[in-house]
Amino acid sequence: MIDINAYEGTPEAEFRDFVALLKPRVMSLVVFTAFVGLWVAPVDVHPFIAFCSVLFIALGGGASGALNMWYDADIDAVMRRTQGRPIPSGRIDGSSALALGLILAGFSVMMLGLAANWFAAGFLAFTIFFYAVVYTIWLKRWTPQNIVIGGAAGAFPPMIGWACATGGISLESLLMFALVFFWTPPHFWALALFMKSDYHAAKVPMLTVTHGRPATRRHIFAYTLVLAPFAIWLGLTSVGGPVYLAASVVLNALFIHGGWQILRRSEDAAIADGYAVEKRVFKLSLNYLFLHFVALLVQNWLGAW
Numbered sequence: 001m002i003d004i005n006a007y008e009g010t011p012e013a014e015f016r017d018f019v020a021l022l023k024p025r026v027m028s029l030v031v032f033t034a035f036v037g038l039w040v041a042p043v044d045v046h047p048f049i050a051f052c053s054v055l056f057i058a059l060g061g062g063a064s065g066a067l068n069m070w071y072d073a074d075i076d077a078v079m080r081r082t083q084g085r086p087i088p089s090g091r092i093d094g095s096s097a098l099a100l101g102l103i104l105a106g107f108s109v110m111m112l113g114l115a116a117n118w119f120a121a122g123f124l125a126f127t128i129f130f131y132a133v134v135y136t137i138w139l140k141r142w143t144p145q146n147i148v149i150g151g152a153a154g155a156f157p158p159m160i161g162w163a164c165a166t167g168g169i170s171l172e173s174l175l176m177f178a179l180v181f182f183w184t185p186p187h188f189w190a191l192a193l194f195m196k197s198d199y200h201a202a203k204v205p206m207l208t209v210t211h212g213r214p215a216t217r218r219h220i221f222a223y224t225l226v227l228a229p230f231a232i233w234l235g236l237t238s239v240g241g242p243v244y245l246a247a248s249v250v251l252n253a254l255f256i257h258g259g260w261q262i263l264r265r266s267e268d269a270a271i272a273d274g275y276a277v278e279k280r281v282f283k284l285s286l287n288y289l290f291l292h293f294v295a296l297l298v299q300n301w302l303g304a305w
């Protein structure tokens with residue numbers, strides 16, 4: 001019998017494939033942190049300028065996602081989680097993704113410079129470079145500290161937002177950076193614990209692969225402990241207040257408890273329940289970060305210290 005599917009040729013790229021190249025789900029939280037950084041800054045920004053700034057940061061983030069997918073296509077083709085992405089599945093060729101990434105990167109930086117200021121635009125350019133080149137091309141395939149150092153790229157957006165409003169850097173924006181920076185390792189390693197075989201197959205030196213799961217569990221717990229003081233310190237600055245502080249204390253207690261549970265678990269127990277705790281802590285990590293930034297917004301609305 002003739003298999004007509006074998007004669008379909010290269011699958012057609014659809015609009016949603018180009019959108020997928022921009023990693024919209026991950027970037028939605030990144031962009032939210034940038035928005036909050038801009039909004040809580042002590043300078044009034046015209047709503048239209050604020051809207052444009054966030055839009056161009058989002059486009060810049062998307063550009064870096066496309067550049068990451070272009071370079072990582074070989075890794076993505078091996079891992080089950082990423083095999084369906086537009087490049088490994090053949091719906092978009094690498095050179096189109098590269099072109100899209102470069103054009104969007106240039107466009108977003110130029111437009112942010114015109115809409116906000118050139119310091120913020122330079123910061124956005126540096127962040128795109130950091131994710132696409134420092135993390136993706138260099139660190140990711142080289143060291144298990146890849147996501148710790150490379151995580152800085154994901155932590156810059158609230159500083160970019162702040163820079164859009166103020167044209168500079170402050171203790172508050174540095175602490176927002178620290179919040180995302182020290183959050184990234186437990187966020188990612190919780191996921192890596194239930195994805196180890198994928199990274200192993202793709203020969204990516206994630207901590208789970210190079211140092212094993214017990215070491216990864218210890219690292220997750222340690223980072224939840226390091227993270228908490230920075231998150232709470234932010235609440236003592238000019239953007240903080242009682243609502244943020246209360247939220248942060250509760251969220252950190254939950255996150256540290258999650259890290260502790262991960263630390264105490266044996267691998268056999270994790271296999272037995274299908275990594276339920278690790279999956280729960282990964283989800284908790286997303287809520288942890290989202291709610292910290294929501295708390296900053298609410299505090300700003302109610303009035304900070």
Ligand code: HEM
Nearest residue numbers: 025026029030033147150151154155180184188191286289
């Ligand atoms: C080097 C740093 C990071 C690494 C290696 C990392 C890795 C990952 C991976 C592998 C996933 C799961 C699959 C996926 O959706 O692609 C994920 C999910 C997610 N990450 Fe991260 N992440 C990092 C930083 C960040 C940052 C800075 C943010 C936001 C501020 C973020 C937000 C998210 C969100 C929202 C999801 C869920 C996506 C969904 O619902 O599909 N991540 N992350």
Ligand SMILES: CC(C)=CCC/C(C)=C/CC/C(C)=C/COP(=O)(O)OP(=O)(O)O
Nearest residue numbers: 026030057060061064068127128131153154
């Ligand atoms: C404004 C701006 C430029 C923002 C950039 C923000 C940024 C660096 C986000 C990184 C988050 C992310 C998707 C990491 C995934 O790592 P991976 O690429 O190793 O994960 P994968 O295996 O899912 O591809």
